[in-house]
Amino acid sequence: MSENGEVLVKVSGADKVYRRGSEDLHILDKLDLNVPKGEFLALMGPSGSGKSTLLNLLGGIDRPTNGSVEIGGDEISMLSDRKLAWWRSRHVGFVFQMYNLLPVLTAARNVDLPLLLTNLSSKQRRKQVELALDAVGLSHRLDHYPRQLSGGEQQRVGIARAIVTDPSILLCDEPTGDLDRHAGDEILDLLDTLNREQGKTIIMVTHDPHASARASRTLYMDEGKLKTEKPE
C-alpha cells in the first residue's frame, strides 16, 4: 500500500460474527484496512460479502466483534453509545443507496438535521444549509419535498446532508445503485469534486465497475477480507 500522507482510517484484525440459528457467520474475518487522508476508495464484491457491514463499522453505527477501528487516531469501537453518536455527528457523512431522506421534511430541513445537534443559531444553520445545497447544485430546490425531486436530485440532497457539518470522511453505500447512468454520473462527478476540491476522504461501496473506475483505488471483499485484485 503506497500512502504518501497520514492514515485516516485504520482497521486492524476486525471480525464481525453474526449468529444465525446455531451457526456462526464470519462476515468479516481479521480484516485489515488502511485509508490515507484524501483518498477516494471503492469497495466491490458480491452481494452478502459484507461491504455494508464494513462501512457500518467505519461509520460507528455498528461495532466489530473483535479488532479495532481507528479513525483519525480515535479508537471508535471503544466509545460509549453517547460519545459515538457525538463522534458520528462531527466526523462522518453517510450517503445511502435509497437516499433515506425524511419524506415529511423539505430539502432544506433534511439538510438541517445534522446541524440541529450543533450550537449554531438558526441563522447560521440556514446559511450552512444553503451553502451545502448550493455545493450540490440544488440552491433552487430548498423548499421542495423529497417526493417533488427526481432520484438524482434526492441523492444530491442526501450528499448535501452528509457534507453540511463538514466531516472529513464520506461513507457512501451504493450511492448510484438506484440511479440511471446519467444521474449516476452526475453523482460521481459531485463526489469526485468533493474529493479533489475539498479533500474529503471518500469510501464508496458499489457494484458498478463504471463507478469504481472513478475512484483512486478499488478493493474487493472476498471471504471476509479485502483483496486488491478482483477474485475469480
Add this chain to the structure above:
Amino acid sequence: MKFLPIIWANLKRRKLRTALTMASVLIAFLLFGYLCAIEEAMNAGINVAGADRLIVRHKASIIQMLPMSHKERIQQIPGVQSVAHATWFGGIYQEPGNLHAQIPVVPEEYFEIYDEFILPEEQMKKWKETKTGAVAGRTTADKFGWKIGDRIPIQATIYEKENGEQMWEFDLVGIYDSDKEGADTTQFFFRHDYFDEAQTFAEGMIGWYLVKVDDPDQADAIAKTIDEQFANSTFETKAETEAAFTRGFAAQIGNITAIMIAIMSAVFFTILLVAGNTIAQSVRERTEEIGVLKSLGFTNPQVLALVLGESCFLSTLAGGIGLGIAFWLISMGDPTGGNLPIFYLPTRDLVTGVICMILLGLLTGIAPAIQATRLKIADALRRAA
C-alpha cells in the same frame, strides 16, 4: 425546541389519523371540563364553605322555620362569635324560570358572617337607611341589567303581604361582589325587618341561623351544644358546619364526584388506547427514519425526546383546545338558566386537566419511545433496504 418542526411534520404525515386522534382527545377534555363545572356546581359551597361557620336549621327539615327567640340563646353559648339568620323567600322575578335566591337578612349581621361578600361601605350605609332596600350579587345584577337605584318587583309565592298583595318592591341600594372563586354572587338580599312587618304568614319566624364560631376546631362541639340546648323543645334544631350541610344537600342527587370520576376514568382509558395506538403506529412506520437520525448523530435521549415530544404535543394541543372550548362554553353561563347558580371551571380542575394531558402524552409515548431508542441503526437501515 429546535425539534418542534420535525415533531410537527411527523404529526402531519398522516393528517386524517392525527386529526381523528386529536378530535377524540379534544372531545374527552371538553367533556372533562364541562363535567368538572357541573360537579362543582352540584357541590357548590362545599369548597368555599367557611370552616368556622355553622348552619342551624329545624331538626325535621330546612323548610320548617325556627323562632327568632333562638338567637339570643345561641349567642350565649361559649365559643359563639356572632349569629345571623336567613329565610327562603322563594319569589319570582318576571318569569318563573328566573331562579335566583332572595333572602331577607339583617344586613350588618349577615355580611359580617359572610365576609367573602364585598359590599362598599356607603352602599351598606344606604341599605341601613332604606327599609325597602336590597342588594344583589354581581352575577344576577348583570344578568338582568340592574343598576343601583332601580326598583325591583318580586312576586311572592309564599309570603303575601297583609293586604293580600303578592308583589313586593325593593329599592336596589347595592351590588355585592366576591374575590373568592366559587362564591355565590347570584343572591338577592333584602331587609328582614321590612319582610317581618309586611307579611303575616310567619311573623317572628326565620328559616335558619348562621353561627360564626371563634375556633373552627370547636365547630362540631358547639354544634352539638346548640342542638342539646333545644332538645325536647317545640323547635328542635340540627346544627352542622356549612360544609357538612352543603355536602348533605349534594348527596341527595347522588355522589356526583364518584360518578364523574368513573366516567372520566373510562374516557381517559379509551383515549389512552386510541392515542397510544396512533403514536405506536407512527413510530413503527418510521423505523428506518429513526435509524437515519441516529446515524446522523442523534442520541438515544434525543430520539426519546422526539417521540415523547410528539405524543405530548398531540395530547396537550388537542386537550388544550378541548379544555379551552369547555372554558368558553362554561363562561357563557349556567346551561339550566338558574338551577346551577355557581357555574364555573375551578382553577384546580384546569390544573388537573393540564396534568392529565401531559400524563396522557407521556403514557402514550413512552413505549414507542423506548422501542425507538432500542433500535440498532444497522438493523433499522437494513430493514429498509
